[in-house]
Amino acid sequence: MNHHRRRFVAGFLAVPVTLYTVYVLSPCAQALVIALTDWRGVNAVPRFVGVDNFRRLLGDEVFLRAAGHNLLLLALVPPLTIGLALLFAWLLTGDGTARRTVRGAGLYRVVFFFPQVLAVVLVAVLFRQILRPDGNGMLNAPLTALGFAPVGPLADTDLALWAVLFVLVWQAVGFYVVLFSAGIASIPRELFEAAAIDGAGGGRLFLRITLPLLRDTVQAGWVYLGVAALDVFAVVWVMTAEHGGPDHSTTVMAAEVYRNAFHYSRFGYACAMGVVLFVITTGFAVLVLRLTRRERIEFR
Amino acid sequence: MAALSHAVLLWWAVLVTVPIVWTFLASVKSEREIFGDAWSLPASVRLDNWARAWQQAHVGRYMLNSVVVVACGTAGTMLLGAMAAYVLARYRFRGSRVVHALFVAGLALPVYLVLTPLFFVVRNTGALPLVGPFIGLNTHGGLVLVYVAFSLPFTVFFLTAFFRTLPETVAEAAFVDGASHTRVFFQIMLPMARPGVVSVTIFNVLGQWNQYQLPLVLLPSDRDRWVLTQGIADISTTAGYDADWGALFAALGMAILPMIVVHALLQGQIRRGLTAGAFK
Numbered sequence: 199m200n201h202h203r204r205r206f207v208a209g210f211l212a213v214p215v216t217l218y219t220v221y222v223l224s225p226c227a228q229a230l231v232i233a234l235t236d237w238r239g240v241n242a243v244p245r246f247v248g249v250d251n252f253r254r255l256l257g258d259e260v261f262l263r264a265a266g267h268n269l270l271l272l273a274l275v276p277p278l279t280i281g282l283a284l285l286f287a288w289l290l291t292g293d294g295t296a297r298r299t300v301r302g303a304g305l306y307r308v309v310f311f312f313p314q315v316l317a318v319v320l321v322a323v324l325f326r327q328i329l330r331p332d333g334n335g336m337l338n339a340p341l342t343a344l345g346f347a348p349v350g351p352l353a354d355t356d357l358a359l360w361a362v363l364f365v366l367v368w369q370a371v372g373f374y375v376v377l378f379s380a381g382i383a384s385i386p387r388e389l390f391e392a393a394a395i396d397g398a399g400g401g402r403l404f405l406r407i408t409l410p411l412l413r414d415t416v417q418a419g420w421v422y423l424g425v426a427a428l429d430v431f432a433v434v435w436v437m438t439a440e441h442g443g444p445d446h447s448t449t450v451m452a453a454e455v456y457r458n459a460f461h462y463s464r465f466g467y468a469c470a471m472g473v474v475l476f477v478i479t480t481g482f483a484v485l486v487l488r489l490t491r492r493e494r495i496e497f498r
Numbered sequence: 499m500a501a502l503s504h505a506v507l508l509w510w511a512v513l514v515t516v517p518i519v520w521t522f523l524a525s526v527k528s529e530r531e532i533f534g535d536a537w538s539l540p541a542s543v544r545l546d547n548w549a550r551a552w553q554q555a556h557v558g559r560y561m562l563n564s565v566v567v568v569a570c571g572t573a574g575t576m577l578l579g580a581m582a583a584y585v586l587a588r589y590r591f592r593g594s595r596v597v598h599a600l601f602v603a604g605l606a607l608p609v610y611l612v613l614t615p616l617f618f619v620v621r622n623t624g625a626l627p628l629v630g631p632f633i634g635l636n637t638h639g640g641l642v643l644v645y646v647a648f649s650l651p652f653t654v655f656f657l658t659a660f661f662r663t664l665p666e667t668v669a670e671a672a673f674v675d676g677a678s679h680t681r682v683f684f685q686i687m688l689p690m691a692r693p694g695v696v697s698v699t700i701f702n703v704l705g706q707w708n709q710y711q712l713p714l715v716l717l718p719s720d721r722d723r724w725v726l727t728q729g730i731a732d733i734s735t736t737a738g739y740d741a742d743w744g745a746l747f748a749a750l751g752m753a754i755l756p757m758i759v760v761h762a763l764l765q766g767q768i769r770r771g772l773t774a775g776a777f778k
Contacts, residue, residue: 206679207585214582214650215597220623221647222604225615232615286510289503300503308765309511312518315757315768317708319727323734323750327524328517336520368513376769429608432710436731452610452711459614460715472611479608 233469240463251470261471264442264449265478267359271366271427271450272482276420278367283374283419284412286310288404290375291382307379310372318369322436325365326352355447358438362448365433370426374419381415382408417490421483428479431456451475518754525747532743547744548752555742557749559722560729567638567725568706571645575702576695578646579653584683586654587661588669598658604651609711617715620644636720644712649702660694661687700768726753 233251237244255261290303300306313321328336331350338348351357389407398406409416431452435441441457442449451471459468524532525547527540552558586598617635624634632639664687672682688695710727717723724732730753733746761768 202679203589204591207589207591210581210585210683211597214578214654217578217643217647218601218604218650221616221619221644222607222612222650223600225612225619226607228615228618229611282510286507289507300500300507306507306511308761309514311765311769312758312761313514315704315761316754317710317727319708319710319731320750320753323730324517324521326734327747327750328520336517371510372514425608429610431610432727432731436710436735441735455610455613456711456714459617460718465614469611469614472608472613476608476611480606483606 229469229472232466233473235466237466238464244466247466251467252474254467255470255474260446260449261451261454263446264451264454265474267448268428268430268450268478270359271363271430272424274363275366275370275427276423278363279370279374279423280416280419282367282371283378284409284416286371286375287378287382288408290379307372307376310375312372313369314373316369318432319436321365321369322433325361326437329361352437352439353444355445358444358448362430362433362438365437366427366430370423377415377419378412381412385411413490417486421486424482424486425479428475428482451478521747521754522751525744525751527744527747529744532747544744547748550742551745551748551752555733555745555749556721556724556729557726557752560724560726561752563638563723564707564726567641567645568703570638570642571649571706572699572702574642574646575649575653575706576699579650579698580657580688580691580695581683582650583654583657584661584687587658588687598654601651601654604648605655607651609648613711613715616644620716636717636723638723641713641716641725644716645706645709648712649705653698653702656698657691657694660691664690696767697770700764704768 232244234246234248235244236247236250286306290300290306329350329352330338331348331353332338338350342348349357351361385408389411390403393403393407429452430450434448434450434453435456438444438448442453452475455468455471455475458464458471523540526543526545527547528544531538531540582597582601586594586601620633620640621635623640624630624637626633631637633643634640668686668690669682672686677685708727709725710731713725713728717725717728730749733749
């Protein structure tokens, strides 16, 4: 029996563990080593250069701009998405006391959620057309008809990144509306009723009961959205001009990793960028979880 | 108050639907209508845009490729992920905690860290004897294996927790009756884990269907093997002044339409599957 057992365990684990080792764990270890080499070109022989790549990154203007754009998205995508989603979820579920839901709440939820199932690439292609700078895009047609000059956010170095931000929020909000609505629905009704008897109004109920009780969900969403903001690739690569342009005004770290590795064949340098991205992502996740945990202890 | 609520909710609903409706409208317009007033209705419904997108722009080919890759990728992920999760959840052996921890650690791994070495791993497997031609660069087999490997962390993590919640008594009774470990897994435990398996399957299907970065790196040159996201992105970014705009919008509509149908049919399941994924 014991012999059968051991063979069974080994047999069931062999293939998944092998695949995972070959395609995930070993590339991960290799990346850390390649980042310390000057490997350039598919057939070149890599040479160990220590932390040279990382030193060069600190002076690489394009990469620093890319990192800056990621940090801006990191600062804005989570609060905007979560703020809008909380507002919509609150409007959809009513103020909790009567548990009256807005008419058509189910339909709103279905519509809001839909962008989430679309591939990011499709969303990017869609908005590339909508924001077309000539007079015929969906955005510009009514503007020009009213006599305004057409706008081209994707062709404008000051506006393009805001277009990226808008698209990211546009796609993400619906998912969090559904998540938060479910959270609100699971809060016991008596809590709202008791507070309402004590004279709390709609806004106070939301701030004092709904929000604190959704805390864990909001925290998980914040980490998730933050990691997504640091990992942005498809929207930038497909929607913006020149894959991160115009003039590097929308580029992000992931796009620079891809560009350096697969357009310029700078494999060592690209791996160093990947390591930086990994460190920032992990640092952010740990920071959010730490900060919010401390607060929670203070409250209790 | 109720009117204001509706106004705000309606505003967002319009913001979400209008771009999609506009795409479908443009997909049945003539070139002149697309470059005319963007908000006008088409004079006649031009389905030839759709025909051109399907054939000349190869969207049919791309879609078929996506279906094949995602079907194999998800099936492989679920089979291997469920096997690993079951063993990790239900059997005590040396190293089981380490293996579980390694899978879970994969959840925190950004794909951009491993992108470059992954390219060379897949390239090198292409040189293996016998299997090489099926799993190297520019092959669906290679992409499927990578999808499976990258989907394992979440699948194993979620299903391990799920298998732990299932009662032991049924399996014990089957062992007493002389059933083998393999049989107990396939005929008793796997069917019992159905709700968890369905959620994770939906999560993986959507994740793999929407994947863009991995095919971009692993199917770089052979257009006939491209998946849908790659194909549509290429049609869009390479479209110059002489582009076939009608076909572009038709291609976009073609890619969106199945998602609308799937979402309408399975919206509850999808919401549960994806929100389960949020708490990873």
